[in-house]
Amino acid sequence: MKGTKGREVFQDRKTQDDAIVLMALYEKNVEFEPIVLDITKGEQYSSWFLDINPRGEIPVLQVGNQIIPDSTRILDYLEQYLEPETQPLMYVTNDIKLLNKINKFRDLIEALPAGVITVGSFCHPHLCGNPKMPFILPVREVLKSGDLSSSQNLRKLAEDHPKAKGILLYKADIQERKHEIVTNEEEYLKVLNVVDQILSEVEDELKNQAEDINLTILLERLYELGFEDRFWAKGKRSSIENYFSRVKQRESFKKTIPGLPHHIKMIVTSQPPTYVGAAALASLGIVIGGLYVVKKIIH
Numbered sequence: 001m002k003g004t005k006g007r008e009v010f011q012d013r014k015t016q017d018d019a020i021v022l023m024a025l026y027e028k029n030v031e032f033e034p035i036v037l038d039i040t041k042g043e044q045y046s047s048w049f050l051d052i053n054p055r056g057e058i059p060v061l062q063v064g065n066q067i068i069p070d071s072t073r074i075l076d077y078l079e080q081y082l083e084p085e086t087q088p089l090m091y092v093t094n095d096i097k098l099l100n101k102i103n104k105f106r107d108l109i110e111a112l113p114a115g116v117i118t119v120g121s122f123c124h125p126h127l128c129g130n131p132k133m134p135f136i137l138p139v140r141e142v143l144k145s146g147d148l149s150s151s152q153n154l155r156k157l158a159e160d161h162p163k164a165k166g167i168l169l170y171k172a173d174i175q176e177r178k179h180e181i182v183t184n185e186e187e188y189l190k191v192l193n194v195v196d197q198i199l200s201e202v203e204d205e206l207k208n209q210a211e212d213i214n215l216t217i218l219l220e221r222l223y224e225l226g227f228e229d230r231f232w233a234k235g236k237r238s239s240i241e242n243y244f245s246r247v248k249q250r251e252s253f254k255k256t257i258p259g260l261p262h263h264i265k266m267i268v269t270s271q272p273p274t275y276v277g278a279a280a281l282a283s284l285g286i287v288i289g290g291l292y293v294v295k296k297i298i299h
């Protein structure tokens with residue numbers, strides 16, 4: 001492993017975007033300093049962090065004076081600039097046609113609204129199977145009530161943080177739209193149908209193509225929410241089923257996905273009174289992109 005100073009990754013370890021970046025760093029064997037922000041306590045809106053990312057979002061990679069927000073940009077940066085000689089990330093190939101296809105899938109997967117999928121599964125539990133850690137009862141309740149109060153909290157935060165007022169009010173509007181979708185079963189089913197459509201395409205594609213970090217982390221989230229039977233298990237989509245079993249064996253995956261002690265600590269510390277960023281935990285940031293793709297595919 002290369003010894004490197006001055007590479008900080010601001011993250012929380014509970015979110016899908018963080019997991020994508022962590023897995024990429026582990027895949028490439030890049031040494032980094034993790035700086036943990038508890039987004040359930042609104043630490044992403046601390047004045048010092050808003051100077052780093054005025055959107056108040058993690059993950060962010062800092063290399064010296066350079067600041068790279070957004071998981072996709074971080075992955076691209078890792079690949080192209082930071083460690084171009086190290087082992088390429090899983091989805092990289094020299095075949096341009098295949099690369100374009102892979103990038104198309106990456107965009108589709110990335111645009112899926114992870115927050116909507118997550119919180120919606122708590123509102124309509126009959127649509128999924130057995131949820132796993134960390135999405136067990138107390139966490140579900142905290143996330144659900146956090147989702148309810150999130151836009152109000154964001155509006156309050158906007159008053160307290162003049163520097164981030166515009167973006168926080170914008171996020172509050174998005175959060176309200178998101179809340180309408182997660183609480184309406186018909187709307188939520190449309191989102192699940194989009195996941196289904198994308199996984200059908202992935203299933204065909206996986207027969208002749210390699211792994212992808214975004215796909216891996218999406219499957220892990222769906223699994224934790226109890227959606228495996230709906231989407232791939234028991235022979236429903238055998239390429240995805242095999243892919244997921246295979247990718248789970250990777251060291252990078254094992255290091256990325258938190259174990260039981262981490263989940264327990266999170267459950268103990270994430271109590272409702274301090275819980276500012278519940279919706280954020282479920283990844284508010286990608287809601288807009290997700291809605292766009294949902295619209296494009298449904299209509």
Ligand SMILES: N[C@@H](CCC(=O)N[C@@H](CS)C(=O)NCC(=O)O)C(=O)O
Nearest residue numbers: 015017057058070071280283285286
């Ligand atoms: N497109 C960005 C999304 C970043 C994002 O939405 N981060 C969430 C956690 S997954 C966040 O920091 N939310 C805090 C907030 O919005 O208050 C990425 O892929 O990194």
